[in-house]
Amino acid sequence: MKRKVLLIYTGGTIGMEKDYETGSLHPFDFGNIFKKIPEMKLIECEVALHPFKKPLDSSDMGPKEWKIIANYIGKNYDEYDGFLILHGTDTMSYTASALSFMLKNLRKPVILTGSQLPIGDLRTDAKENLLTSLYYASLYENNEAVIQEVAVYFEYKLLRGNRTLKYSAEFFDAYQTPNYPVLGQSGVHLNVERDFLWRPLPDSVFHVDDHIDQDVLFWRIFPGMQLDHFTEIPKVKVLVLQVFGSGTIFNTEKTKKTLKMLRQNGTQIVVISQCVSGGISFGKYSNSNIFAEIGAISGYDITAESAITKSMHLMGNPKYEGNFEDNFSQNLCGEMTLALKN
Numbered sequence: 071m072k073r074k075v076l077l078i079y080t081g082g083t084i085g086m087e088k089d090y091e092t093g094s095l096h097p098f099d100f101g102n103i104f105k106k107i108p109e110m111k112l113i114e115c116e117v118a119l120h121p122f123k124k125p126l127d128s129s130d131m132g133p134k135e136w137k138i139i140a141n142y143i144g145k146n147y148d149e150y151d152g153f154l155i156l157h158g159t160d161t162m163s164y165t166a167s168a169l170s171f172m173l174k175n176l177r178k179p180v181i182l183t184g185s186q187l188p189i190g191d192l193r194t195d196a197k198e199n200l201l202t203s204l205y206y207a208s209l210y211e212n213n214e215a216v217i218q219e220v221a222v223y224f225e226y227k228l229l230r231g232n233r234t235l236k237y238s239a240e241f242f243d244a245y246q247t248p249n250y251p252v253l254g255q256s257g258v259h260l261n262v263e264r265d266f267l268w269r270p271l272p273d274s275v276f277h278v279d280d281h282i283d284q285d286v287l288f289w290r291i292f293p294g295m296q297l298d299h300f301t302e303i304p305k306v307k308v309l310v311l312q313v314f315g316s317g318t319i320f321n322t323e324k325t326k327k328t329l330k331m332l333r334q335n336g337t338q339i340v341v342i343s344q345c346v347s348g349g350i351s352f353g354k355y356s357n358s359n360i361f362a363e364i365g366a367i368s369g370y371d372i373t374a375e376s377a378i379t380k381s382m383h384l385m386g387n388p389k390y391e392g393n394f395e396d397n398f399s400q401n402l403c404g405e406m407t408l409a410l411k412n
């Protein structure tokens with residue numbers, strides 16, 4: 071049976087071509103994609119195109135576009151077997167993370183991909199990324215989708231979307247999931263690591279919850295950071311605080327005072343690590359004790375991209391019972407490992 075895939079083109083290098091006379095990049099008419107990559111027709115699936123009217127560099131993608139994409143997938147969920155989103159690489163991990171929280175109980179693949187070189191370039195990586203993504207987006211067994219989550223496919227690897235980070239602006243192999251195994255690899259055969267795939271709860275029903283509250287701030291601490299600059303404590307709902315190693319921060323009175331004032335202002339503090347591999351473990355060193363004292367929330371091994379979008383999604387979300395802290399501490403869709411070893 072021919073599976074139906076909805077391809078949403080948002081922008082980025084993958085939809086660009088190079089003018090070899092001037093050397094500049096410009097977007098091509100996406101309706102011509104089948105001419106650019108005629109091999110698309112050889113894949114056993116039917117592809118419907120939905121290009122954004124104005125393709126966006128992914129640095130212009132944000133909550134507004136995440137909601138548009140989530141709701142568009144929601145509207146077309148029954149009609150298509152899989153969804154493929156072509157996206158600029160710079161913020162793809164944010165969009166993948168946000169969508170993973172918005173698309174509840176997915177039972178169909180939502181794959182994001184892009185490229186480091188434009189489609190018209192001789193050495194482009196766009197072709198392989200697009201073609202293999204289509205395979206994964208239409209992969210079914212016994213009438214059930216093999217991938218039932220938001221994933222990123224890039225340079226021969228299928229990765230959990232909300233675990234990805236863009237770690238290279240240079241190499242084709244641009245994404246990693248340092249805290250989660252690869253979900254699939256494309257070599258001579260298209261392989262899937264079944265044990266690592268996410269599955270929704272059996273009786274749960276797919277729906278879209280596009281709640282986003284942008285009142286979230288992100289701080290990365292550094293040795294010698296002058297907290298004295300914060301004479302006025304920001305009134306922000308969530309502060310994602312990126313600290314050292316497994317959860318340490320300079321042990322000064324000023325630090326304690328600043329963090330305590332933030333908490334008194336009602337700010338939730340989510341603590342994540344500057345290390346890309348491993349994560350937070352409160353209590354391991356005394357320099358993390360302040361976090362337990364002020365009631366900060368551990369982000370365990372979550373990425374910054376996921377911590378930010380998860381905070382946006384959960385803060386003030388009427389569909390979640392209970393408090394922000396308890397909800398953030400749940401592993402909602404494979405974004406964090408709760409029991410990290412000390």
Ligand code: ASP
Binds near residue numbers: 082083
């Ligand atoms: N600046 C581009 C973007 O993220 C880079 C890319 O597509 O790879 O939209």
